[in-house]
Amino acid sequence: MPHSTLARRRIAVLGAGAWGTAVAIAVAARHDVLLWGRNTAAMEEIAAARDNTHYLPGYPFPPGLQVGTDFDAAVAHAGSDGLLIAACPVAGLRPLLHSLKGRPIPNLVWLCKGFEYETGLLPHQIFREVLGDTIPSGALSGPSFAQEVARGLPCALTIASTSAALRDSVVAAVHGGMMRVYSSEDVIGVEVGGAVKNVMAIATGIADGLGLGLNARAALITRGLAEITRLGSTLGGNIETFMGLTGMGDLILTCTGDLSRNRRVGLGLAQGKALDTIVSELGHVAEGVPCAKAVRELAARRGVDMPITNAVAAVLFDGQQPLDMVTRILARDPRDETLVPAPK
């Protein structure tokens, strides 16, 4: 059956940043969608303007998209058979899930990409800690700039879940029109790819900002993928996943596309701007910043070699100069190009 003829669903998007808004706009063509945000005053302005003037200005809301400020009503909107989409950054996922505790939750997917700063946990691990493992849940990820999705340009995503029912339900709801949705059982691989590509985008932004050329950019992306694969496979992800949309696909997009906030952090660092200034000028999250620290610590604990991540973290947190980051990476001993070295 063509997806366009499938049943309308009730979908609540919890989080009204750029990405939650773009996803809400995209799915509102086919479903009854409610977009909820935590800042009541901002949401009232957004409801009146029918445009997210705060995080995604210039993309008018379609008629099927409601805007809400009442959290209980937003959760009730999804009802017992709809879909909840958690659209906050990783830092907001734990508190958001806590506020869902004890409520009947039909299905839940999260859009955030990163490791939790304080704990080094991936989103599915946070979900399990807070809500257990009985609710069908998963990660919706892939190369997808919010502005392009809001404009209705083509995009391919992956829904990763251990629940076949959840995967089928998300494909049925989101796949169609300009959006292709692939499925994967590899939640760890999908989440690690989405998280660490943001760190690589900062690295590539630094190199491009320093004018180091396209050769350097290609080398960073490729060796970045090797780093993602080493960490991800150590944590239990499948190597094949890192060659797919949520690995290589999102890595290429974020490292090369100037719409990327993480890439723009790197470009700003190369200009000698302070991190605080860059982040406040962005006005959006740059998940690669907290993620670089979480990944550096996790990789050290797990004995995974992550030279690009370590170099980015040294620039972000230890006062290392961006040019020294490059020297530090280049000065490493030669090694075999193998993605994942055989155990010694």
Ligand SMILES: NC(=O)C1=CN([C@@H]2O[C@H](COP(=O)(O)OP(=O)(O)OC[C@H]3O[C@@H](n4cnc5c(N)ncnc54)[C@H](O)[C@@H]3O)[C@@H](O)[C@H]2O)C=CC1
């Ligand atoms: N913007 C994009 O193109 C894409 C973003 N993502 C991911 O989606 C997640 C959200 O990104 P965006 O919506 O773009 O970010 P954004 O910076 O545009 O908006 C963040 C939203 O989360 C809220 N927020 C910020 N910190 C919070 C916290 N500590 N607790 C609760 N809420 C908080 C803000 O009020 C705002 O509504 C991130 O993990 C990002 O990596 C994924 C794919 C595409």
Ligand SMILES: O=C(CO)COP(=O)(O)O
């Ligand atoms: O994840 C993204 C695209 O897939 C968005 O990347 P940035 O957060 O760097 O803008």
